[in-house]
Amino acid sequence: MEAVLFFIAAIGALGGALGVIAMRNPFYSVLFLIVHLFSLAALFLLLTSAFVAAAQVVVYAGAVMVLYVFVVAYVGGGGESAWEPIPGQRFLAPLLAVALFVELAVAVLSSSLLALGTEGPDVKAGFGDPAAIGRLLLEKFLLPFEASSILLLLAAVGAIVLAARRREEVA
Amino acid sequence: MSIEWYIVLSSLLFATGVLGILLRRSPMVILLCLELMLNAGNLALVAFSRMVGNEQGQVFAVIVMVIAACEVVVGLGLIVAIFRRRLPLNVDDLRELRG
Numbered sequence: 601m602e603a604v605l606f607f608i609a610a611i612g613a614l615g616g617a618l619g620v621i622a623m624r625n626p627f628y629s630v631l632f633l634i635v636h637l638f639s640l641a642a643l644f645l646l647l648t649s650a651f652v653a654a655a656q657v658v659v660y661a662g663a664v665m666v667l668y669v670f671v672v673a674y675v676g677g678g679g680e681s682a683w684e685p686i687p688g689q690r691f692l693a694p695l696l697a698v699a700l701f702v703e704l705a706v707a708v709l710s711s712s713l714l715a716l717g718t719e720g721p722d723v724k725a726g727f728g729d730p731a732a733i734g735r736l737l738l739e740k741f742l743l744p745f746e747a748s749s750i751l752l753l754l755a756a757v758g759a760i761v762l763a764a765r766r767r768e769e770v771a
Numbered sequence: 772m773s774i775e776w777y778i779v780l781s782s783l784l785f786a787t788g789v790l791g792i793l794l795r796r797s798p799m800v801i802l803l804c805l806e807l808m809l810n811a812g813n814l815a816l817v818a819f820s821r822m823v824g825n826e827q828g829q830v831f832a833v834i835v836m837v838i839a840a841c842e843v844v845v846g847l848g849l850i851v852a853i854f855r856r857r858l859p860l861n862v863d864d865l866r867e868l869r870g
Binding site (some may be wrong): 602603606610613614617618620621626629630633636637640643644646647648649651652655656659660663664667668671672674675689690692693694696697698700701704705708709713715716717718719720721722723727728732733736737740741744745748749751752754755756758759760762763765 | 785
């Protein structure tokens with residue numbers, strides 16, 4: 601059962617990722633990314649990390665994707681030119697991507713991590729639930745937590761400065 | 772499923788994101804491919820956290836999500852600013868900063 605769910609979610613994640621890069625209209629790319637994110641949330645659930653899966657659905661598939669859809673609707677999906685600044689880029693890029701995948705896979709699978717071939721140790725019932733993650737965030741990882749909240753505030757201010765209409769532009 | 776399946780899937784998704792960044796010219800799609808790569812990293816973090824049997828990797832995955840949200844906000848702000856100035860939304864045309 602777990603294997604079936606894994607392969608369904610893996611096909612969804614990979615198909616969504618391929619759809620993102622294959623679609624010519626950015627709007628469809630965003631929709632494929634949502635499929636990809638939901639499949640990843642299912643994979644996180646299979647890895648017994650309920651909080652990360654919930655955050656994935658609420659924050660990513662909910663909030664971030666709404667932002668993308670708004671901006672795509674505002675800017676509009678323009679066609680991409682066929683002009684290539686580097687000759688043969690269309691053929692070199694898949695070659696490089698395959699080489700990167702082979703390199704990553706070899707690096708991980710030939711490492712001396714003995715537990716890689718297992719399903720991980722047996723964990724207690726509350727593994728990865730919101731209470732456990734919240735306790736870690738507010739006790740052991742308080743400083744990274746606060747730093748990331750300051751970063752979010754800075755990003756919000758930066759986005760307003762970048763996207764706000766200047767006075768002279770209006771006039 | 773053993774952990775190595777998740778890790779191989781994560782490297783496959785990362786390579787897909789890299790392929791998208793190399794192939795596409797629209798800054799919007801390049802941002803989406805960055806999301807793909809960040810999510811592949813997240814999958815690896817959560818898989819390793821399950822392998823060790825420790826939740827600390829999941830905390831890092833949550834923080835990576837926050838960083839991804841920041842990146843999206845600033846990136847989309849840049850795209851809106853580019854659009855407002857009526858510049859082409861194509862990374863090959865926006866090459867003034869290239870040395």
